[in-house]
Amino acid sequence: MATGHADPQRRERILAATLDQIAEEGVAGVSHRKVAARATVPLGSMTYHFTGIDHLLREAFTLFAEHIVAVFEQHLEHAGEPDQAREAVTDLIHALSEGPRRDLVLTQELYTLAARRPEYRELTHAWMGHSRRLLERHFDPDTARQLDALIEGLTLHRALDGAPHGRELTRQAVGRITAAAVLA
Incomplete structure (x- = not known):
């Protein structure tokens, strides 16, 4: 499961959760942990799909x-x-x-x-x-x-x-x- 291949929508869910997190708490409220919890994905998925918070924010x-x-x-x-x-x-x-x-x-x-x-x-x-x-x-x-x-x-x-x-x-x-x- 760490590869993300078993869940093809995982990346999209992470991006949607990131936008929801920004809308709720602002950019300052975005963290890998909060977004992973909101997207209901393992924390390791964050670094698998995105190189860091800036990459995550730009994609979102x-x-x-x-x-x-x-x-x-x-x-x-x-x-x-x-x-x-x-x-x-x-x-x-x-x-x-x-x-x-x-x-x-x-x-x-x-x-x-x-x-x-x-x-x-x-x-x-x-x-x-x-x-x-x-x-x-x-x-x-x-x-x-x-x-x-x-x-x-x-x-x-x-x-x-x-x-x-x-x-x-x-x-x-x-x-x-x-x-x-x-x-x-």
């Missing part, structure tokens, strides 16, 4: 970033006309801000690491690159960059506000940024 945050990119894709992939793309962005902002609190906490934990450590900054740059490319299917690159920042900001503001603004204000903000900037 990579998995999380892929999840958020998938949420972007889900909202943007079927938008055709400019108005549909604008509405898709509005839907995305509301889905992210009204979604699991866990995702908001994980996003902020990743941003904090990225502000301090270049290897996590690379991960956030890759994440932003993916989200911008999805937005660039509908908008020019400068507008996609502005929208990406708007999505992040409005998601955070809506999630943390005791009385978050409504959909119409989000729609207006998206409309203002994209008014003259739709791909032909």
